[in-house]
Amino acid sequence: MIDFTKKAGFNLIRRHRAERRFQWTGRGAIAISLLFLLFMVGSILRDASGVIRQTQIALVVDLSVENIDPADPASASYGGLVKSSLRNMFPDVTDRKDKKRLYNLASPEASFEIARMVKENPELLGTTQTLWVTASDDLDLYIRGKVDVSLPERQRRISDAQIAWVDVLQSSGNIQRIANWMFLTNGDSREPEIAGILSALVGSAYSLAVCFALAFPIGIGAAIYLEEFAPANRLSDLIEVNINNLAAVPSIVFGLLGLSIFLGYMGLPRSSPLVGGMVLALMTLPTMIIAARASLQSVPPSFREGALALGASPVQAVFHHVFPVALPGMLTGAIIGMAQALGETAPLLMIGMVAFIVDIPDSILEPATALPVQIFLWADSPERAFTEKTAAAIIVLLIFLILMNLIAILLRRKLETRF
Amino acid sequence: MADPIITARNVNIFYGAAQAIFDVDLDILPNKVTALIGPSGCGKSTFLRAINRMNDLIPICRIEGDLKIAGQDIYSPSVDVVALRAQVGMVFQKPNPFPKSIFENVAYGLKIHKLTSSKTELQDRVEWSLKSAGLWSEVADRLNQPGNSLSGGQQQRLCIARAIAVEPKVILMDEPCSALDPIATAVVEELIDNLRKDYTIVIVTHSMQQAARISQRTAFFHLGTLVEFGDTKTVFTTPADERTQNYITGRIG
Amino acid sequence: MEHEHIVTKFDKNLDKIKTSIVEMGGLVGLQLNDATAVLATFDAAEVERIKTYDRIVNGLNKDIHDRAEILIIRRQPMALDLRQTLVPINIAGELERIGDHAKSTAKRAHIVQGAAALDMIGAMSAVVQAMLADVLRAYVDGDIELAAKVRKRDEEVDALNKQLISSVIETLSRLPENAECLIHITLISRNFERIGDHICNIARYVHQIATGEDLKASV
Structure with missing residues (x-):
């Protein structure tokens, strides 16, 4: 009699096996390529996650007329203002090398940022303000825990002294992290913290x-x-x-x-x-x-x-x-x-x-x-x-x-x- | 008997070195349906496409001899092929409405030849063409729908409407019903018979019954030669040539 | 017909019509032969048997109609094929009428027993039987020359008929008491003359099948 359920004839068992084998090979290939893709996108996303937020540091800046000429605010030395502000926060730092390290907490961009703020808000002139400026990339990395502090001091970009200062600043609420729009609105820069696309x-x-x-x-x-x-x-x-x-x-x-x-x-x-x-x-x-x-x-x-x-x-x-x-x-x-x-x-x-x-x-x-x-x-x-x-x-x-x-x-x- | 509208004398057609049509002499009478029959590859389609110079599209195709429509040699260098094709329309084997609306399909020929001067005239002509093709009642309320939303038979009648919109003298049909079901075929055949009053129709068909039904004159092609040409009734009842007899009776010739 | 159809069933269908015609013709020929025989030696039972041929012939006639119908539906015959399908219907009609004449002849057998003119009737019968055989052969072979010969031979039948009638007229004046027998002899002779005409028609149909030319219409 005809039996359509019989598997023994027509070499059916082998043929079905070959079919399943092929299907699983295909699924495997897709799984592997998906895995690679996931790995790639995942690692890129992980690396890129740091860019989403930026670190800012609060500076108390003396915008008095002695420092800034109201007639020509652009000519003022904003870099000096940043430095003096940092010095005022940590008055016990006297060593030249230490001072330089201290200044490095703020991004070189900080002075331009203050200049821009003054330009946009002339009423700030003559007052003393607490202004948020971009912190340096090293500080940012440290805040985000990307710096391995167990390494010897010489092998990391941020020194023990700097770490101590940052900790003080952080505990006093002088460091904040905000959304980083600069990445999308800035041009390229030598300074990674302000470099944009x-x-x-x-x-x-x-x-x-x-x-x-x-x-x-x-x-x-x-x-x-x-x-x-x-x-x-x-x-x-x-x-x-x-x-x-x-x-x-x-x-x-x-x-x-x-x-x-x-x-x-x-x-x-x-x-x-x-x-x-x-x-x-x-x-x-x-x-x-x-x-x-x-x-x-x-x-x-x-x-x-x-x-x-x-x-x-x-x-x-x-x-x-x-x-x-x-x-x-x-x-x-x-x-x-x-x-x-x-x-x-x-x-x-x-x-x-x-x-x-x-x-x-x-x-x-x-x-x-x-x-x-x-x-x-x-x-x-x-x-x-x-x-x-x-x-x-x-x-x-x-x-x-x-x-x-x-x-x-x-x-x-x-x-x-x-x- | 009226003077022939198409006269072929010693027409030879070549594809490169291969000859497809050998010394064909054929007179096609106006307001008659002339059927070209013969086995596949006998050259009937090649001959049909020579009548409106569609063979020009094939670079290796070459034609010799005299092919005149209304007394003018259509292969003379002074003939503009565009003007020729405006007078000699063609309907193809597979319905090929343009991927545009039903209205645009019919209006296209009128537009490119600037045959109408106003929008209402254009609309009237489109309506007239669709009515002549017996399609108006079926599509009057959906002129803006795409042409390919119609059924196969309707599409073919749309193609016929498109061809007659520009009022050609001659309509060439290359197996127009081969893709249609019997009912759609009957409708198209009825249409062809009606169109005969105003146009000269040359039709290639593989269906002997169709040739017998709709044509008044039948030409039998075999291996590139015109074997027999005469009144359809004679060709299908008492063909003179044994090759014709063998072909139409389905014998191994 | 040298060429065969691509569809072999087509040939078979056409052959079946042909076979039916030949069968019918054979039967009618036999009927003629038997009717002629019973004229010479009357046998009532034999006359009854001859009458029954009719039913078989009618059955065959219907067969041919059916086969032609089916063939037209299935194959849409053209040209020669169309004639080979349609014309046999007419041939069958003619054959049927020949059968009727044979029956009518047999029915008169008891009256004409021993008549002197039976020799001439026998001669006529021999001629029409030969003609029938010939016309059937011409039909099977599509032999229009043989068909023409058959048509020509009808003149023999007509001549014999004329001869018989004048002899009957002559005898009638001599032996008026034999009038009934003589009238029936005349009618039998007329039967054979009619049979000759029917065979002639068949011969014309044979010609029409082969050439498409209708001799009845054109002559």
């Missing part, structure tokens, strides 16, 4: 805008011509092969090209997002062309035929019917290319976008740096606190990337037509 973020955004504005229309134009109009001859084949090859060329080569042509020959401003965007556009073009062509190829030829049979000219057929259908796919390709460009460091190094830029660029012609370059720079810095900045910058880069993809998905959903 904004200049790199803006630089990257400018570069990508230039890159998109150049590569997208050129790429799509090239793709449409090659796919729809170019005669099928050896020249077209040659161009196609070369485009495919270009997509695989190391990005640094494009950097060199940009260096010699855009900077050397055309004399465009060095380190500017304009040149950076142009170089990235060069690099992204092949990817975009290939993606756009694939997207055009996937449009059913029946639309083209239908339009042509109605008497549409080839250009009309392409732009009225083929292009709108292919556009979402082209956008996807463009975003992939842009994401690649966003993470690119090497070509930007070649055109000088590696420079130390404190100011936030106002236009695409001003020197700027880019997120990956900033990450590279910080990762290279000796200060312990920059490790955290690096991790935080990576997160910013990832968020930027996710945002870009999100925009792409939303755009595609809006443009996509069912057929």
Whole structure:
């Protein structure tokens, strides 16, 4: 009789086993890759957690007219004010070396912060105020318990004396921790406690805008011509092969090209997002062309035929019917290319976008740096606190990337037509 | 008998080195349905697509001989293929409405050729075309819905409406019912018979019954040659050529 | 027909119609033969048996109709196939009528026993039987030349009929008391003459199947 429950025949036991084996292998592979991903994101998040808050130190500053000329507050020596304030808090410190250590508790930025406060609130002049200023990175690390005090004094960045002062300050409520917005609003700095990502973020955004504005229309134009109009001859084949090859060329080569042509020959401003965007556009073009062509190829030829049979000219057929259908796919390709460009460091190094830029660029012609370059720079810095900045910058880069993809998905959903 | 509207003389069509059509002489009469039948690869579709120069899209395709529509050699260098295709419409095997609304599908040809001067005229023409295609009553209340939301048979009638909107002289149909169910096929066949009053229709079909039902003239192609051409009734009852007989009766020829 | 259909069942269906026609023709031929025999030596039981042929022939006629119907529904025959499907229905009709004439002949057997003209009736019967056999062969082979010969041979039957009628008229004036027998002889002769015409029609149908040309309409 027929028995559909029997497992013995048709080699079924072995076949089912093989199937299960394969499924478990697949699940294992996914689990391992998820684990790696979790580990990576986790470690970055852990490293970056320190950036969320910053440490401030309260200084009693004498803003009397002897110290600050009301007519010209900017000329005053705010550095001296910070120092004297610290000295007043610990009057028994006399040794020159100890004094220097004492001054190091506050960030070098503290004096500028006081100057800014005075400028914004002129009524402070002539009074004595308790002002919160940024503490140094070493103090910050100590407060957060990142300094191993069991180590010999010489092997750590914060001395026993400093630790004692900080403890006094902390017990008297003169140290506080607040949300660190400076990381998002400041430019780069030599001092990790005040170094921010904004200049790199803006630089990257400018570069990508230039890159998109150049590569997208050129790429799509090239793709449409090659796919729809170019005669099928050896020249077209040659161009196609070369485009495919270009997509695989190391990005640094494009950097060199940009260096010699855009900077050397055309004399465009060095380190500017304009040149950076142009170089990235060069690099992204092949990817975009290939993606756009694939997207055009996937449009059913029946639309083209239908339009042509109605008497549409080839250009009309392409732009009225083929292009709108292919556009979402082209956008996807463009975003992939842009994401690649966003993470690119090497070509930007070649055109000088590696420079130390404190100011936030106002236009695409001003020197700027880019997120990956900033990450590279910080990762290279000796200060312990920059490790955290690096991790935080990576997160910013990832968020930027996710945002870009999100925009792409939303755009595609809006443009996509069912057929 | 009226003068033929399409005349083919010694037409040879090549794909690269391979010849697809050999010395075809064919006269197509106006306001008649002419069916092109024959086994797959016999060249009937190639010949059909030569009539509105859709073969131009295939770079290796080459045509020799005389193919005239209303006395004009359509392969003469002075002929603008866009103008030709505006006069010689085409309906394809698979319904291919554009990914646009029903209205836009029909209005497209009118728009690109600037055949209407006002918006109301455009609307009227679209309505007229849809009515001629027997689709108006089914889509009148949903002109703004996408063309591909219709059923297969409705899509094909939409494509026919799209083709007749620009009022061509000739409508070429390449197996228009092969993707449709029998009911939709019957509706399209009825439509084709009605359209005959105003247009000349050349139709490629694999269904002998369909050719017999809707055409007045039938041409049988075999291996790239025109084997037999005559009144449909004669071809399907007493074909002159044994190859035709073998094909239409389903014999191994 | 050198070429076979791609669908082999198609050929089988067509062959079945052909076989039914041949069977029916054979039966009618037998009926004719028996009816002629019973004219010479009357046997009431034999006459009754000859009458029963009719039912079988009618059954075969219905068979042919059914087969043609099914074939049209299933295969939508075209051209030659269409004629091979439709025309046998007419042939079956003709054969049925031949059968009727044979029956009518047999029914008159008891009246015409020993009549002198039976020799000529026998001759006519021989001719139509040969014609029937020939026309069936022509039908099976699609042989239009043989069919033409069959049509030609009908003249023999017509001549024999004429000859018989004039001889009957002549005898009638001599032996008026034999009138009843002579009238029946005439009717039998007429039966055979009609049978010849039906066979002629079948021959025309054979021609129509092969060529599509309808001789009745064109001549």
